Amino acid sequence: MxxxxxxxxxxxxxxxxxxxxxxxxxxxxxxxxxxxxxxxxxxxxxxxxxxxxxxxxxxxxxxxGFYASWADLFGRETDQGVVVDHTEGLRSGGPLRVVDTQRVKETGGLRPQVGGQIQKVAIVGRTTRIATPAYVYLPPEYFQPQYRTRTFPAAVVLTGYPGTAQALVDKLRYPRTAWKLAENGRMQPMILVMLRPTVAPPRDTECVDIPGGPQTESFFARDLPDAVLAHYRVGEKPGSWGIIGDSTGGYCALKLAMHHPEVYAAGAGLSAYYNAPSDPTTGDLFHGDRELRDRANLWWYLKHRPAPDTSLLVTSSKAGEANYKDTLKFIERVKNTGRTRISSIILESGGHNFNTWRREIPATLQWIGGRLGDH
Incomplete structure (x- = not known):
């Protein structure tokens, strides 16, 4: 069992x-x-x-959704990032392969033209050699004949650490929420690419290009968008991509939007922190590379690098979230750049958990959908 x-x-x-x-x-x-x-x-x-x-x-x-299996719990996970997935991905003629499909629950329709569709995919990074599973939500319009030539904006959605991509579907209900918002005219139809930032399990790489290790930032900044663009009708123009995450995924989302505004026009960090930690789950991320360590610190980046032309959203709670004071300081720091745009969701109370994030996700999806181009 x-x-x-x-x-x-x-x-x-x-x-x-x-x-x-x-x-x-x-x-x-x-x-x-x-x-x-x-x-x-x-x-x-x-x-x-x-x-x-x-x-x-x-x-x-x-x-x-902390752990997906017994092997994941005990640090013996072997079903992700294995060579066989990598080789099969290349032989299939592309960096993304669909392995299963499922309907979006509680959308009122069994056909994808009505309720949209969730595709489980295997993704292989052409340059980073990282292989990881993900879920892709395609809105109903993607399958409707009148939109057959249309491209759609896309948002990458990341879990925390360790997290499971399935939790983004079942527990945080991203596809169902996106469908409902678009159905009610509160958000444009959008593709969601849902996965965990832990692409080299069980290690927590904090979306860093680790010297001699997984090039996680490059995977999310280059390989992942390229793989999705090669398979789906996603807009290629600037402003077509956004990124959302909670906890560790929130830190990654903010960092990727700041480091790569040419890719991600908007980044939302739910209960995010603002500097990569160093602990037994991360190991040595920087190997003495001071520049790499500084770039991973969002405080340092805002102070010493040109302000990125991107939009950021941060969330916290006055009671229940450890990042509340840091989030207020981060908002002020971004406002002082004069170029980077900052928005926030501040709840009166809410802990670092799924219930809090479910309360923030509808407004977050509306916010990011309003900042991505519709082509």
């Missing part, structure tokens, strides 16, 4: 309940003061605690 399976969660809860009932039933027999009885009481209490911990952990993982 998979890590995210309902059967796995149900089994864990059932074990916790049975252990609790068994403990109540056996407790009188274990009330003696001998070593065996004491050991039995301790064992039962530890077993109940472990079962409860596993149940809560599985439920939290299902709610927030």
């Amino acid at each position: 998979g890590l995210t399976s309902n059967k796995t969660l149900l089994l864990a809860v059932l074990c916790a309940v049975l252990l609790f009932v068994g403990t109540v039933w056996l407790w009188p027999r274990l009330a003696r003061r001998n070593l065996r009885a004491v050991g039995g009481r301790v064992g039962l209490l530890l077993a109940i605690q472990l079962a409860l911990f596993v149940s809560v952990g599985l439920a939290a993982n299902q709610a927030f």
Whole structure:
């Protein structure tokens, strides 16, 4: 049974309940003061605690999409970025290969011309040699005959770390929200390219071109747009692309929009931070390269480099988000550039979680859709 399976969660809860009932039933027999009885009481209490911990952990993982599989949880993931995907991608004649399709739930139509379509794809970076899965949402208009020659704006959507791309579809509901907004005339139809920034799992690369390691920034700035453009009708003119992310993905979105405004005309960071961390999940990102380290610091970049011609959106909460004060400072720093445009969503309260981001996503999609060209 998979890590995210309902059967796995149900089994864990059932074990916790049975252990609790068994403990109540056996407790009188274990009330003696001998070593065996004491050991039995301790064992039962530890077993109940472990079962409860596993149940809560599985439920939290299902709610927030931290890990996609047991291998992902234990750092032994091997189904992404493998050579076989890379080779097959090249043999197929392009850097993007569709491996599955699914409908957008709760859109009122089974046909893609009505409800749009989600395609699961395998992407291979031609220059970075990075291979990663992703989901692509195509709006209904993409399949309608009257729009057969039209190109569409696109937004890359990134998870946090570790995150799962599936969570962007099922938990954060990006396709459903985009469909509803466009259906109600509140946003233009737009293609969404949804994936995790962890393209070299289990390492958290923070969207950095690591010396001697994964060239993650180049993948998102060059290879990913090229792969999508080669397969879908996305606008090629400046202003056709935006990028959105939460947490780690939010930092990546802001950085990519600032470093590559010629690619990303707008970047939205939900609950983002503003400098790449250094911890056991990242390892040594810069290998002593001071220039690379400085470029990854958005504070430094705003102060020492020309202001990028792009639009940024940042979000936070007055209560519940650790980045609130930094976000206010970042807004002021961007405003002082006189060129980079800055917008914000500030909630009264909201933690660093899916529920908060679901409250911010509709306005974020409207904001980014209003800043991308319709060709």
